[in-house]
Amino acid sequence: MTEPINSNQNEGKPNIDAKKISRRDLLRLAGVGGAGLLLGAAGVGGLFQTQERSAAKPASKAVKADKDQIVSFYGKHQAGITTPAQDFILFAAFDLTASTLDEVRKLFQAWTSAAASMTNGEMLGKTNDNLNLPPSDTGEAEGLLPSRTTITFGVGSSFFDARYGLAGKRPAALADMPAFGGDELRDEWSGGDIGVQVNANDMQIAFHAIRNLARIARGKAVLRWTQEGFQRTSGADPANATPRNLMGFRDGTGNPDVNDDGEMNKVVWAAAADGTPWMDKGSYMVVRRIRMRIEVWDRSTLGDQESTFGRHRDSGAPLGGAHEFDKLDLEKKDEKGKPLLPMNSHVRLAHGDGTVKILRRSYSYSSGMDHKTGQLDAGLLFICFNRDSRKQFIPMQTKLGQSDLMNEYVVHTGSAMFACFPGVREGGYIGETLF
């Protein structure tokens, strides 16, 4: 009767649902638990926190008091696509070793259950206290908040080879990518039967997710490659501005509005009418590991940098504009008659005639040094989602690869494309529409 409500001693008893607790209930519980709440000016959020900190032991399950912490795993679409970008990513590609399609299905079912638990901030499995078994959860995320974790699953073109009898189901939109100008692709950062994008506002939680998915996959799939990434932490950016990439420029300004359903249906979500019914409400994810030639970039003038992007570094405005979200003016010319927005600037080429869009969801990466060159291995883990890569990403990147001024400063070292399934209904599983 004297334990604080989050004490481990309460394990096995029904959870107290924080969302249903009124402020009065909290005060009553505080009295019962003797948890030493600091009242005064604090709001309800503050009460919860105090109760957490004053517990005899840290909470063994992540706390669900703040529903902003949780992005539901279930829904019409998968989370992690139009979800506002979290602070971190751990991307992982897996190759299947399963011998039958049934094993693959079982893997996806097990992953579904694990992903739903982890995005809720719950520990995996029930054998975390049995000394005679390996713990069912690896433990490094214990006690942490859900941190808006999302886990997004897709399958690559190799998933549809002869092994599992799915060749006939391969979407035409999951096209092989041509060689683009600027490609120096390496196997160690390319391809994969399965792609899993984990995002969270905590890197340790993202690591925990991929590691536990890999454990669950034992005997059925192995990791092929992984890449960590970050943005500025949202807490460090009071203006909540468009994040800057490692070139110092804002990245994502031109993104379509994720709250505009019509636009998302046009740009992001595949439809049954596109020819692959099992991808209805899914999306195609392109992952490119783009190394920046940091040292070359850093020696170039601000003028060259701005001409390369076609934007002002400070404001993010298109060259000749004053504000980040100013419309691109492709016609504007300087006093000598030269276009203000250089013909081969990144933003001009990517914009094209304005009809082809993608949803960018990229992260910066820093992966130590390239010991062959003595330079930093850092850049952009470019990720985008589109409805049909044949009509969106591929033509856009073809044009960029040919003449983007940016090519002087970047090299594409990894590449992959995945068909991301539609969302999962509760009780269903990832890829159910395909199997």
Added chain:
Amino acid sequence: MTEPINSNQNEGKPNIDAKKISRRDLLRLAGVGGAGLLLGAAGVGGLFQTQERSAAKPASKAVKADKDQIVSFYGKHQAGITTPAQDFILFAAFDLTASTLDEVRKLFQAWTSAAASMTNGEMLGKTNDNLNLPPSDTGEAEGLLPSRTTITFGVGSSFFDARYGLAGKRPAALADMPAFGGDELRDEWSGGDIGVQVNANDMQIAFHAIRNLARIARGKAVLRWTQEGFQRTSGADPANATPRNLMGFRDGTGNPDVNDDGEMNKVVWAAAADGTPWMDKGSYMVVRRIRMRIEVWDRSTLGDQESTFGRHRDSGAPLGGAHEFDKLDLEKKDEKGKPLLPMNSHVRLAHGDGTVKILRRSYSYSSGMDHKTGQLDAGLLFICFNRDSRKQFIPMQTKLGQSDLMNEYVVHTGSAMFACFPGVREGGYIGETLF
């Protein structure tokens, strides 16, 4: 007269010191600036935030409203040693290419000025708006809060070789490390003339710091190796508990109290009386890149894991204890007469007779995959500070290398030691006591 106080148009005018502004002043400024503050229930912190967000352009300098955001670069000791651990680290080792000691001194002077600016959240230099020059700051941290950035400088034993005539100044305590059991050291993560530890609550800010220090060093020093690391973000851990490492166990429980000056003088801070006057109030930093055999660990039973650490995974308590900070009881035996704390458990060996301590300040790392083995390259970027490695870290690690149960699960892939200078007085520079 109508610009919000953080507008760029105010550059060059004296900064308004947020700490001296009363709430009434704020309201007055809001009226003058027309910044559209939302008043209502928000406190002063909220007012600041609103003002930030409503500025016509994001602040071009990091905002200093919250003094908790800044850890001063100047002081008796360097910051980043007894400073409570921030969420992220970017560690970098440099090798000198300078031809004279005077050049090295100039590098340290330039680094001092840059480090003081960056820890204040300021952009570097004054040529960030000149189109004809490379910007003096690379820009990716523009508009971000200082985020408790610390930058800690040290020099390795190779700094004292024949090149700069400093051989006679090498501290005896900056000893060569012997080969330890479990070492599989690689050059690419070992050594360095100079070690720089950057910590911040934001990874992008940490990257920005190392990158700009490397820029400033051009012609005088080159990067030798770098390693990123993280802890759970403090925002994800409402209990503010001792962070867990990637084995799922708490790391740092046994640390000495950084608020106990007597203890810090004993454990961490070198003194003139130790024989190297220029290191008075400095400290010796040991960096070890410790890869965990994640897949092997994850297959071991909870019982084996707990015996390895000598602690309970869930609570962090010593085996046989109930609470994380329970005193280690080396004598306690089970009903069969076996010590509850196994003789070769990590905590027992590291504790020894309790007289030898170090200050641990470690981070987890995740660096993609080891493509030779197909396994995750992840583990611990172990960092500790001690007053004399010959008496503290080296004997401790010798014992651990010989018989720590942990050795089955880890391999040390990188190693370095640095003599971290005393703190810098305002107007002084890093290493001034040595030069």
